[in-house]
Amino acid sequence: MTVSSQQTTDYDALIVGAGFAGMYMLKRLRDDLGLRVRVVERGEGVGGTWYWNRYPGARCDVESLFYSYSFSSELQQEWDWTERYPTQPEILRYANHVADRFNLRPDIAFSTSVNSARYDERQDRWIVETDDGAISTAQYLITAVGCLSASRVPDFEGIDTFQGATYHTGEWPHAGVDFTGRRVAVIGTGSSAIQSIPEIAAQAAQLTVFQRTPNFSVPAVNRRLDPAEIEQTKADYDQLRQEARLSPSGVLFAPPIGRVGDLSTEVRTGEMKQRWENGGAGFMSAFLDTGVDIEANEVVAEYVRDRIREIVERPEVAELLIPRDHPIGTKRICVDTDYYATYNRDNVKLVSVRETPIERITEQGVVVAGETYEVDDIVFATGFDAMTGALTAIDIHGVDGIILRDKWAAGPRTYLGIATAGFPNLFMITAPGSPSVLSNMIVSIEQHVDWITGHIAYALQNGVTRTDVDPTAEDAWVDHVNTAAHQTLYPTAASWYMGANIPGKPRIFMPYIGGVGAYRNLCDQIAEDGYRGFLLGAGAAPKTGGPSADRNTVTAES
Known part of the structure; x- marks a missing residue:
């Protein structure tokens, strides 16, 4: 054309x-x-x-x-x-x-x-x-x-009949929403729900949360920044930025202290306690083997489960909120402010739809196991494709x-x-x-x-x-991405990393797990090699002689 x-x-x-x-x-x-x-x-x-x-x-x-x-x-x-x-x-x-x-x-x-x-x-x-x-x-x-x-909203039966207002967390009204005095349903308990539920609960007359899969969340321990901290960071930015670029995740977490099995119960519990109290996703970098060894992972997961039991006052609610179907960290770890404590409020109700899914949505609300939960507004925290x-x-x-x-x-x-x-x-x-x-x-x-x-x-x-990609180089890279993923626990979870939240979407671990720094170095080397793996010109041979050459083969060691 x-x-x-x-x-x-x-x-x-x-x-x-x-x-x-x-x-x-x-x-x-x-x-x-x-x-x-x-x-x-x-x-x-x-x-x-x-x-x-x-x-x-x-x-x-x-x-x-x-x-x-x-x-x-x-x-x-x-x-x-x-x-x-x-x-x-x-x-x-x-x-x-x-x-x-x-x-x-x-x-x-x-x-x-x-x-x-x-x-x-x-x-x-x-x-x-x-x-x-x-x-x-x-x-x-x-x-x-x-x-x-x-953004994605599941195809619930009757969704168009609901007489109240509906919202998706990923397409929120720019003018904001006032839930004061309202009966609100939140469907989903992923990251956006974990952030929004405490805020909505503080406004709404009644909040009903419909949870299919509980997720692990760690406290943010958010705070105002101290001017001295800002000044020091700015003074050190050049060094800190470079360290971040070469780090595994692009974030400067405290390094792991070792493998779970090599540490005493006292040492590893103390490390997790310190990181929990400090807040943030750095909790997940405490040990070297959390993401690759299921026994080590279970130690970290059980620590978080115990914290949930401590925070949530009603044991039956705490047990519903405790994840058991995936290793911790294999779904993106959530970072929250008072998420679990919100379920101690009298105006918050948790409804599990794992065993009895949402049947339909009616004019008045959400139907689960034959019971209608009447609400004025529905918030879909149902994620993305x-x-x-x-x-x-x-x-x-x-x-x-x-x-x-x-x-x-x-x-x-x-x-x-x-x-x-x-x-x-x-x-x-x-x-x-x-x-x-x-x-x-x-x-x-x-x-x-x-x-x-x-x-x-x-x-x-x-x-x-x-400039186009040589198909052989693409095949090698796809194989490398898959091999790297399956050396970890990540593919064992039904996560959006795997496309599992979208019916019919292939279950493929989509991001590259080899690390930000290692990936950067590989990309730099490919550029230095004249953009190895690319066809440059108008359908010409690869600049460096073709992906069949040893230098053009992507391996796990790359």
Whole structure:
């Protein structure tokens, strides 16, 4: 398909999404490479995840001093965070500050969604159609759509008959919601529910929580930041940022003290107690073998179960809240403020729908085991079609008309979580096959953006108009990602990491578990090798001689 220039607007690069990934990608390509760039954003403003997720209690589970850009020394010195774990409004203010400081808005088309993108093999360009009917072309198409942006509500019978208001935590009204005096149902007990339930309970006359699967959560121990702490961190930022980039998760947790089996009960209990009281996900990094040995994992899990029993006053409620069906950490660990204590309130009721699922939703409320729980409002904290949903929702056509959602029908296939064979000049920021959701997303975003910028600069310098993935390199990477995952306990859980929350979605562990630092080093080496595993030119042989060479074989040792 070829479209004449009179019908289109031509760019060097078109970016989908104006969250933290899209904004930084725009800055790098526009300001550093001098390209003509356009960002398409379905929201009315920047911020991505933090534009949409405005539910009560929404916070990041990475500490604010490190959930921030590192690319600009001036930016990180001038911005002051107020709390250990930043709230959604504060993160959104930061995103808007970045957009204004670097004059990004003029190159962003807001309130616009991409309907389709088709690769024109004759021109080596992408033809992109948006929901306003506009057509653009670009040599490079870059997706920055986010890993948790395709919200999902289960297809409950009768959902359209409910006479009250319904909300999804991932698409919260920007004006907010006042639940004062209301009878509220929250369906789901994942991260957004664990954050919002204490806030809603403090307002509502009655809160009924419908729980299918209890999740492990650790206390945040949030606090106001001390000015001296901020000043010291800013003074040490260069060193701290570099340590984070080379760390396993992009977050500077206290290192593990050893293997569970090598430590006395007293030592390991003392370490867990200290980390629990300090708060945050660093609790999960106490020991070396929590994620790979089920007996070690059970020691940590039982410690948390005991804390739940201590906090929740009614034993029967505590037992319902205690997870037993998955090893701790194999679902993303939640970080909360007073979540378990909320169930001690007289106006909060917990209904387990594990053995007796929700039958239907009626005009008045939610029906479980023949009983109708009458409510005024329903909050769906039912999660997302994670990692792939926002990508496959777009009609993306590669060479020979292949459609991305069809290629990924049996599970996502990428090379490095950055590109996928058969879709030339398409780059994906923090896609499946990269550390992404197992990491501090800002660290992973910056690494991907910098790497993609380097790849495009290399192409420009060497007259390359088309860059595609060699299928053999993709196969090797997919095998490596799967092998690495199955060396851990992660695939044993029915998690959104595995796509288990979406009926019919293939059960594939989607992120790369090899670690942020190791992954960065591998990506850097691939770039230094002339972008090993990529086909550069117009269907030419790989720059380094083909993936059959020893240097092009991805192994677990890589």
